[in-house]
Amino acid sequence: MLPNKYTYNKYGTRSNQTDRVTKRSMSDSKIGSSVSYSSTDLRSGPSSSSSNTSISSNSVNDTGKSKTQEVNEMDFCNHVLHNDARVRNDSSIKYIRNVNNPFEGYPKLSKLHQLKRSQMIKHAVKPYGVRIPTEKIIPTLYHWIEVYGIKFDVIMIGALVENQFILPILNNIPFHKLCSKPGFLFIWATTQKIQELTNLLNNDNFNKKFRRSEELIFLPIDKDSPYFPGESVDESILLFERQQWHCWMCITGTVRRATDNHLIHCNVDTDLQIESTTTNGKKNAVPDALYRVAENFSNSNRRLHIIPSKTGYDTPVKLRPGWIIMSPDVMINNFNPKQYKEELYSKSFVHYKASSSGNSMNSTQGNGNVYSNAHFLVPQTEEIEELRPKSPVIASKNG
Template sequence: MIKTETSNDFRGKNNAFRPAREVFVNDYSNHYIHTGSDPQSHVTNIENSVEGYPKLQKLFEEKEKQVSEFATKPLGCRVSIDKMVPTLNKWIQRDNLTFDVVMIGCLTDNQFIYPLLTQLPLDRLVSKPGFLFIWASTQKINELSKLLNNEVWAKKFRRSEELVFVPIDKDSPYYPGLAGDDNTLVEKMQWHCWMCITGTVRRSTDGHLIHCNVDTDLNIETSDTQNGAVPSDLYKVAENFSTATKRLHIIPARTGAETPVRLRQGWVVMSPDVILNNFDPQEYKEEIRSIGTHVPYDEEIEALRPKSPVQR
């Protein structure tokens, strides 16, 4: 909180000068310049973003229960980076396996996202309609933008949203550093995610495919996220937006034992360092048949979920 003073105020010819008033304003950018304290560390509702909003809190609770109820068991596929493309091609051609939600990347700078994206058969791996989430640091988002603006990519994937994850400070395991940007005045410490859509999905008519407005576009690191290579918030954004149950996460990087790649219920996690290697395509397809390809319609969640204004 920065304290400033207003100038003296003269009101009326018979009034004396009044004393200066103290005005308090938030200026955390200026505070950062003078103290080095990151602005995001001063956000008061990081741990519970819906505190004081009982309706939204109820929505978050019910949505989490629903996602957990209609989810596959945690599955991992341990494979080296150079074997990822052949493995995925095998799933597509031999097992006729596709996914409705595919997430690529985690919060580490040593990822080979661009080469992987140019080789992956994503048009056959991602269902139509389907959703693609690609995470990268600010330093690498420019090359991803060039790829997504390519005419071939633009025909297959429509870039819909940009999501942001911000580490709490420089001591965070998710702090990307300043590789290649040592001379910049402002540190680019946030992580970006391009969310792309295949096929046609409309908010007003496709409520069985997407749940808009359940989550925010900005996530800040909390104490619960510091438990591995991938914060839970990255998964929650995808789970809360898409109602699909076939989800794949590809991590094209070595993360090491200090930041392990943990399994998550409802996801197939492909990584060279994933803790458990228990994925079988045929067993997975059987489990999907038993739980369904999408979480079912729930009247209570629909009533709680914020809706876009109806156009007259």
């Protein structure tokens, strides 16, 4: 069955069949002021041709409306109303035009993402999984620290399922020994858990160790998405806020964007990530966007993802190159600490930095109280350095 199509004139109103025939016989300069839309494909919204009218920008039409007023009337709301589109409140996000290609119109940014992705894959350790019951997560982390001296530069906590915010586990993770300095923490929660997340980051295990730097948001495209929060929600929260997943990115240690470009690349991604319509319905507890944000921001090669509790058969936990994923439901259990440390040295650019305080199990003692701490990094190319966003250089004032 063919989709219903309606034609709109330049004022945003639906024209009848007689008007449509009349418009087809008009000159090319007039045809540009009418647009046809399909009621089955609303993603692109009103096209740019809707503003291609034959009048000048300073002139007015016979109704007394200027060109600017006409363009403002051809908006998405008008388009949906006149197409009789039955768009649910929870699914309007899928009609954002560049949801599948957020780099549309930004070729340099698109190229930067491709280059960083290829570098990450080239230098990533193989994907590791640690299938472990929830109650054994904390003892296992202590075992890694005490026996193998393992540290991580990037730690992510939680998946986009609602039973991941387990306070007893989060309060007892030994971050002071597990996370290197500088290090980065990404922790996810729903809007309903945001106050609990605030209290969590203010307790002794986090306070004075991590400082909150950025808040990231992930939006599922509709209620059928596997990442959409469950039905047990507070009805007093606005619908759009109910859909949101929040992530607080926290930093421990000192990192400066102007001088520590070997550690971090800022502003490569936006703070808002939207689920792609091409992946809707695919089962995975963690969308790729969550990992990409962390990988693009931090150039560190030691990454740990802790998913505290079961996610269920409908949302399996898949492995990802460059990450150790710790979960009761991770698909493969293949982590070997010794093999992992050997791979780190072979795959990473190892940058040594002298430190005069703190004895790390991952450090080599030098003369006196000076220690040389190793940073395992993804090496960056000159092309990446040229393309990436940078902080403006402030000229020094001559005294």
